[in-house]
Amino acid sequence: MKETLLSALRFRHACKHFDKTRQIPGEDLEFILEAGRLSPSSMGLEHWKFIVVRTPALKTQLQGACGDQPQLGSCSAAVVILAKKAELAPDSEYVRALLKREVPQAEYEGLLRFYADFAQRVDLVAWSVAQCHIAAANMMTAAAAIGIDSCPIGGFDPAAVREVLDIDGRRYEVALILPLGYRAQPQPARHRLPLEALVEYR
Template sequence: MIMKNALLDAFYFRHACKLFDDSRKIPQSDLDFILEAGRLSPSSMGLEHWKFIVVQSPQLKVKLRHACSDQPQISSSSDVIVILAKISDLQPDSAYVIAQFSRLNLPPDKTEEFHQFYREFVQNRDLTDWSVAQCHIAAANMMTAAAAIGIDSCPIGAFGTDQVRHILQIDHNQYEVALVLPIGYRKHPQPAKHRLAFSDLIEFR
């Protein structure tokens, strides 16, 4: 277990970094550590709704920057993690869902019961929104993991979905673009953090 203060330090260190030092590259072992935090994230019904594309090519980064309101975080970063949210795989009777549920090793009737619950659960839901929400959890974990080892990040929600799909040749039936997450090392000191007070946000009942 890590110390509470070490974790809090990571939360204070993390900020939406607006410009990275483009001369610094994240070592592969640190990148793997950050991606592992994403991979190990929780997901509704264990369906691991994400796929991570790590963009390292300078040419692709420039194209992505244009697709993200020209935000310089993208092209100055060391790596851009594009988080894709599964869509077609989440259809109730897809091979993916069947495989994910069968790895739970439940007795056959319990597997079918769970599967039936899933069919009803997805009926009243926007699958894409649900999938994107799971991806944001993975993004948060990756940002915290990065901060814990002194690496900066900036979640980017201002992207043109069709443009990002086109640049990365993503099939729109298969994936929605959930978030664009450039990571690297800050160029400038971080600004003051503004947050509502504990008492404004938290109620104990």
């Protein structure tokens, strides 16, 4: 089990060029999306929405919105991860319904008050985007576990991405774009700091 997971983590890398001739089977795409859906989120608010882009013309337009990065045009599918914004307003039906699942009835009103206070103190959009990155990480690991490559793309023009996909910017922030497919080139050497440089036991 440990080796299986480690080999998936080692297989994953930021793939720069995908094999344009290979398409991800639908059931594999669903497996990857399911890994995103099952991800943890702060207060269980499932901050994400996934737009799966497979149409060649749309992928080409997305490439333009991502500084012409070739991953977008060559991938089999690009998952555009949107972070919820409007739905996170403290009085929204969405927040009320999802927080209700989190606690016993007796604690619900207290949780709503806590959330209303929290929402005033934090940057809700940054908080929402952070949750989406957790879903993205799980999707990348799930993809790697079944031999599918990915590359997280943060280098995009948000307004241009919104325009390509007709996304309401009041409702969603573009969090990350995740092209998926099969590598066209060998995996490059990986560079990581050693654990000793990163970990302190106390």
